[in-house]
Amino acid sequence: MPRPDTIDRRSFLRVGALAGGGLALNLGFAADLFAAEIGKGALPSAGMLNAFVSIAPDGLVTIVSKNPEIGQGISTSLPMIIAEELDADWDRVVITRAQANQALYGPQFAGGSLSTPTNWLPMRRAGATARDLLVRAAAAEWGVPAAELSTAKGVISHAASGRSTTYGAVASAAAKLTPLPAEQIKLKDPARFSIIGKPMRQVATPGIVRGEPMFGLDTRLPGMLFAVYARSPVIGAKLKRAELDAVKAKPGVRHAFPVQGNGNPMELVDGVAILATHWWLARDASDALVAEWDETIGAGHSSTTYAEKAAPLLKAVPAKVVRQDGDLAAARGSAAKRVQAEYHYPFLHHMPMEPQNCTALYENGKFTLWAPTQAPQNGIDGIVKALGVAESDITVNITRIGGGFGRRLINDTMVQAAAIAKGVPGTPVQLIVTREDDTMHGFYRPGGWHAYEALLDGKGKVTGFANHLVGFGTGGKPVRSGEINAQEFPAGLVDNLLIGQTNIETMIPTGPMRAPFSNGICFASQSFLDEVALASGRDLPTLLLEMLGEPRQLPSARPGQRGFDTGRARGVIEKVVATSGWKQRPKARGKTGYGFAFYFCHQGYSAQVVEVRVDQGKISVPRVWTATDVGSHIINTSGAQHQVRGSVIDGIGQALGQAMTFENGKAVETNFDAIQMARHEITPGRIEVDFVISDNPPTGLGEPALPPVIPALTNAIFAATGKRIRSLPIRLDETAA
Amino acid sequence: MAFTVNVNGQDRQVDLPGAMPLLWVLRDELGLLGTKFGCGIAQCGACTVHVDGAAVRSCSLPLEAVGEGKVTTIEAIAKSPVGAALQAAWVEHDVPQCGYCQSGQIMTACAALTENPKLGRAGAVEALNGNICRCGCYNRIGDAVAAVAQKLEGGARAKA
Ligand code: FES
Ligand code: FES
Numbered sequence: 001m002p003r004p005d006t007i008d009r010r011s012f013l014r015v016g017a018l019a020g021g022g023l024a025l026n027l028g029f030a031a032d033l034f035a036a037e038i039g040k041g042a043l044p045s046a047g048m049l050n051a052f053v054s055i056a057p058d059g060l061v062t063i064v065s066k067n068p069e070i071g072q073g074i075s076t077s078l079p080m081i082i083a084e085e086l087d088a089d090w091d092r093v094v095i096t097r098a099q100a101n102q103a104l105y106g107p108q109f110a111g112g113s114l115s116t117p118t119n120w121l122p123m124r125r126a127g128a129t130a131r132d133l134l135v136r137a138a139a140a141e142w143g144v145p146a147a148e149l150s151t152a153k154g155v156i157s158h159a160a161s162g163r164s165t166t167y168g169a170v171a172s173a174a175a176k177l178t179p180l181p182a183e184q185i186k187l188k189d190p191a192r193f194s195i196i197g198k199p200m201r202q203v204a205t206p207g208i209v210r211g212e213p214m215f216g217l218d219t220r221l222p223g224m225l226f227a228v229y230a231r232s233p234v235i236g237a238k239l240k241r242a243e244l245d246a247v248k249a250k251p252g253v254r255h256a257f258p259v260q261g262n263g264n265p266m267e268l269v270d271g272v273a274i275l276a277t278h279w280w281l282a283r284d285a286s287d288a289l290v291a292e293w294d295e296t297i298g299a300g301h302s303s304t305t306y307a308e309k310a311a312p313l314l315k316a317v318p319a320k321v322v323r324q325d326g327d328l329a330a331a332r333g334s335a336a337k338r339v340q341a342e343y344h345y346p347f348l349h350h351m352p353m354e355p356q357n358c359t360a361l362y363e364n365g366k367f368t369l370w371a372p373t374q375a376p377q378n379g380i381d382g383i384v385k386a387l388g389v390a391e392s393d394i395t396v397n398i399t400r401i402g403g404g405f406g407r408r409l410i411n412d413t414m415v416q417a418a419a420i421a422k423g424v425p426g427t428p429v430q431l432i433v434t435r436e437d438d439t440m441h442g443f444y445r446p447g448g449w450h451a452y453e454a455l456l457d458g459k460g461k462v463t464g465f466a467n468h469l470v471g472f473g474t475g476g477k478p479v480r481s482g483e484i485n486a487q488e489f490p491a492g493l494v495d496n497l498l499i500g501q502t503n504i505e506t507m508i509p510t511g512p513m514r515a516p517f518s519n520g521i522c523f524a525s526q527s528f529l530d531e532v533a534l535a536s537g538r539d540l541p542t543l544l545l546e547m548l549g550e551p552r553q554l555p556s557a558r559p560g561q562r563g564f565d566t567g568r569a570r571g572v573i574e575k576v577v578a579t580s581g582w583k584q585r586p587k588a589r590g591k592t593g594y595g596f597a598f599y600f601c602h603q604g605y606s607a608q609v610v611e612v613r614v615d616q617g618k619i620s621v622p623r624v625w626t627a628t629d630v631g632s633h634i635i636n637t638s639g640a641q642h643q644v645r646g647s648v649i650d651g652i653g654q655a656l657g658q659a660m661t662f663e664n665g666k667a668v669e670t671n672f673d674a675i676q677m678a679r680h681e682i683t684p685g686r687i688e689v690d691f692v693i694s695d696n697p698p699t700g701l702g703e704p705a706l707p708p709v710i711p712a713l714t715n716a717i718f719a720a721t722g723k724r725i726r727s728l729p730i731r732l733d734e735t736a737a
Numbered sequence: 738m739a740f741t742v743n744v745n746g747q748d749r750q751v752d753l754p755g756a757m758p759l760l761w762v763l764r765d766e767l768g769l770l771g772t773k774f775g776c777g778i779a780q781c782g783a784c785t786v787h788v789d790g791a792a793v794r795s796c797s798l799p800l801e802a803v804g805e806g807k808v809t810t811i812e813a814i815a816k817s818p819v820g821a822a823l824q825a826a827w828v829e830h831d832v833p834q835c836g837y838c839q840s841g842q843i844m845t846a847c848a849a850l851t852e853n854p855k856l857g858r859a860g861a862v863e864a865l866n867g868n869i870c871r872c873g874c875y876n877r878i879g880d881a882v883a884a885v886a887q888k889l890e891g892g893a894r895a896k897a
Binding site: 069070071072073199202204205206208209210211212213214215217220226251277278279280281284351352353354355400401402403404405432434435638642643645646647648649650653671672673677678679680681683684 | 756834875
């Protein structure tokens, strides 16, 4: 992973003229800096391509939205950063969507809350560079020093002479100037920001409410056929035989053919392509498919078997010691109290609202795709590997995306669509995955079990802490997004510490889901710490503040990233304790309870308090208070509030109603009837969103606010009822007090 | 099979199997793409349209069952004063995140508030409980719908 604050040093800008007059600015990045992030070697170097920022003679500013939009608001917030430094009139900014071209645009990736940190400085410089060109053009025209000019809302003024002009009027002249090197570009004093930090409405909303086509599923091409890709319900099963005559005889079916995969679920598994004039006809015809699959790969991979295997492993010593500090055994000898508990969380699926889909055309040996993808390059790589085509023969158009949550970081659907299109050269194909297939062929948030132990001295201070994850592995390694790291909280804050991991072998594909890894472990750890706090005679925020100690930075889990900052952690904890009135909360058991939790992930710090009501076994959440630190600026305050509230609601939904289980490699739950998403009725009436502004580079907000809400909820349930929730999803009746 | 369906005020002739759900007739035959596919089993509400003014899940309504019913989709909802007010409120309150569920949310809210202008916030939100928003925009959906409900209630009271 590149360090966000080093990236822009090698970025560069190129200037050109627009066809009809005006200024065009191209943004090129030294793409090799991003190679680690997108998991491949050097990319082709940047050429002069479409304008990234352009200013027309009438003053209209067009900014290309280069990053995938999954609802996180990036297609509004990145242009806001450019417009800010450009001093543009936001009402005269138009935003258009980019093709996938990392050589031209730098990383085009929506994941890990990385879009904001990797683009913050490059986008500011792009805007400031354009502004500088326009100012110099006006200065030359008037024969005055550029330093005497000021800009605001697309207008350049010279106070001394009272002259003024517009960006549009000088854009063509500016196009003939040479941009200053990045290090000479002066950025705005943040005190003068007038766009960043304001609540800006998402640019796409008027089109959304009119039902205008913009999502992957809305792609339409002349002569297009619709496809389903019939797979075995067992993930990764091999196709032995398919009878296609009955399928081909169904109404509307134009083609049906088997596709041989490469055995990698992230790329292409075996299946049968069925193409028809209407999608429902293809889906309906798939019921007539008689196919024989080799499903041995799934044998024994059942949730019940996994749980049976986990139980003894939790009692044993970890197969791998991830971190060991001090001497836990010795500390045990001198401890006044010992707290132990086991926790569990299930596999989860992302369930984005727009089912997986991709439109592809194969013509003259070249592929063109229209894909709702969070990581287009990942899909391109998959097509190269599975179909043996050259990367230069693949063009990807990124559509708007009906939700990602990490599912669309893995682009098996792009590979499937390309493989199907290859079977019908010249005919565009839209592959839509049924909701059932989408759910059954996911890249799940891995489940896990934790055995915890905490040691307290006579004063209630935590002297020892052990966290053993019994998770999942494949080929001797932890599965993707299923690895505990050496900095896992409270590492570095307790003298005697053991972090370990033991893996159960699995064939279930896993992958990042919103706040990967953190989304599960935060529940377990912060719930257990609530038990520890109780044993120490404190409440959880008090215990955590004691453990955090003086503000300082701990070493980072990942090279190049900032480590855990105890001061920032204190900041959000103290803030939410104050805003929620935590100290005055009613503590008596009853129908209402208050719970607290804190977490650090994706460079963001969030502390939350949940008010729960448990009435005759029914849980409701009237209020949630959040305090989050994602650095020095909240770019779009409206979008930021949305992300935090969405995270809170997502977390509550996960905790109350979601689990994926498996039977011999087959997902049991397949649709929204079995997987309960959060709905209006469970939405807290009030979700308070507060930010702690700290002097750190801004980071993304799609993830850090999700993990803590789950343990804050379960800790609140304990406060109300005395029932400790040690397994998700929450089942009040099954929970021992 | 040949069918005539009335969609957004126009009679449309289609030649399709009667079992095809209205959703796919709208999307794949008539090119009306604002109505979305979410689950296919009447669980999410993304496919909500109006048939004779009532909110209906088009993924689970076979073409042959539409009959004489007048179908309205998101593309034509601005013609209804309540629909237009909801669209404006959605923009005003900056409701969507990804936006995929929102045409279904608006269609459901519109049917509920048209049927009963005195529904109020709580009633409207209850009517929307069947519409999943995976992004969790529920607070703002509630705010936007409440703003329209309040206006309608005011109007209903003024008339009474
Ligand atoms: S698609 Fe019709 S209710 Fe989900
Ligand atoms: S806005 Fe994304 S599902 Fe509602």
